[in-house]
Amino acid sequence: MARMATTRRVMISTAAAWLFGFLIFFPILWMGLASFKTELEAFAIPPSFLFFHWTTENYATVQERSDYLHHAMNSIIIAGGSTLIALLIAIPAAWSMAFSPTKRTKDILLWMLSTKMMPPVGVLVPIYLIYKSFGLLDSRIGLVFILCLGNLPIVIWMLFTYFKEIPRDILEAARMDGATIGRELVYVLTPMAIPGLASTLLLNLILAWNEAFWTLNLSTSSAAPLTTFIASYSSPEGLFWAKLSAASTLAIAPILVLGWFSQKQLVRGLTFGAVK
């Protein structure tokens, strides 16, 4: 009897988990389905779920109209570059705050987080003017720089919480054995923090990949990433959902694949630190 109750509970919770997962996944599934419909079917009321005339014509149109590879390459460089630079700055910063805190550490951490509270549009014009003066408009370097700055507070906070979980005794033991700060960072701290580092890297890669405000405002064509590629398929006059869905599916495909293969690290990293 007890076993039956347990089995039933497992079945119910499994079904609930699948249902919840399906609900979360549904917008992406719907986008994928819409990308194979004609414009008229994509807009049809009531909508058809699976029984429609499947077509790949939207993908062909998107390929014909836009240079997907150019935009994808820009996204890879901008998201990858900004994440790597942010990590290079954030690792020593988080390390020092986690292991050698001063009485101002908490204030600094809060101040860093407060920069994320301001809406970016508030500083658009000054940033635009600075970028214009330094010739950084529509450049990959400019976008790497702004996305790195934008995500730095989150990277530092995440790494700080991961580092805080590492027992200080291990570092002290390493020091007793004569390890320098550099060796301590590379051989002791980093291997222990790898799950945290991996999840920080992945999460920031996703944030940078999806960032639309700065990428849309500071790029035109040469440095335009996939966010501008998607934005070019929305239309005020004319049906565009199917083509927009095809463009969006293509735009999220690389990050979806990356997320799929690294989900183990992502989950492990996210449950490792204090920030859940």
Next chain:
Amino acid sequence: MKHVLGAVCGASCLMLAVPVMAETTLTIATVNNGDMIRMQGLTSEFTKKNPDISVKWVTLEENVLRQRVTTDIATKGGQFDVLTIGTYEVPIWAKKAWLVPLANLGADYDVADLLPKIKDAVSADGKLYAAPFYGESSMVMYRTDLFEKAGLKMPEKPSWDFVIDAAKKLTDKSAGTYGICLRGKAGWGENMAFLSAMANSYGARWFDEQWQPQFNTPEWKTTLTTYVNLMKEAGPPGASSNGFNENLALFNAGKCAVWIDATVAASFVTNPKESKVADKVGFALAPNTGLGKNANWLWAWNLAIPAGSKKTEAAEKFIAWATSKDYTKLVASKEGWANVPPGTRTSLYQNDEYLKVAPFAKLTLASIDAADPNKPTVKPVPYVGVQYAAIPEFQGIGTQVGQQFSAALAGSTTVDAALTAAQSATEREMKRAGYIK
């Protein structure tokens, strides 16, 4: 080694001696509309004729483009050489000296052929500040089969009374057919484009001669009450979130008996590839109340050169090409006369081949002619623009008012409360901007 070095030096000298053609790259910002996409596809025809010019396209959603381009032009960023802007922006930006006047479009450009109303809308102080790419007004599109079945005959110049009556008669909610589909989604270019034009036909105006907002007048009350009651009785469910595209989908699916919207929709609703009712659509002028003004707007997407561009000569060459009569012929030869950009040139409406494939052409022209941006409504106004007032503050005000009216349509507020809120919001913004004290 010496030989290799000599050969390299020699080759370098030869390369330097070859005259290099300096290439100008134009960056063009545009919106994702069918006519614009077609223009992008035909760019190679322009670059073939002008091998020293190459073109880069930046296509963005209308509101994103507006924000992006405004930031660049206000900071003189110089990121764009040609902009796609609406008739709303042209007079405002021309006044701020943000646009370069188009004085060298070429001898064969034929400025006189531009439709007078459209030409006026893109000119300031007698100078052309943008070249119209395509123009539109609004008109009535209706289902001829449903009208015939109900024994109704749509007049060429219908009155609001007739349209309202017909919409109510043709509504069959159980069959999923709605008498009328109108814009309800909030936004200065969405529901307010339609409602401002409708209000004009009822004799209402945005501001009086002293820039005093007019939402507390009986004309606005009649307009909004009529609109809300009509939509409640004969409109589709969830109309407060319907814009152009949603109504287009409803009409094409055969769910609307009457749709009043942009003339550019005529080519979509008569296209059998897109519309289930392509052969059952009739057209008429936007309705009136006998006060001398129809409920139709005037809009054009135009190409202009921002003051920050350093490539004005090449940019003007491109604009002259894309808005010329030859471009129209080029599109016709490649994609047929039905696909040429409408609403900008008189000659198009005298072309038999175009008139043959575009049954809506005459009404489009009549609608454009019926709209007067300088005298949009019955009473005098201090602003230019039919469905908008061409002042920088209008975008914000129009959207705020649009939200109130959309809420009235959704039933979350009353008509009176929406008008009072619209009046106070507009008064506040106009005081802040210094128009009134």
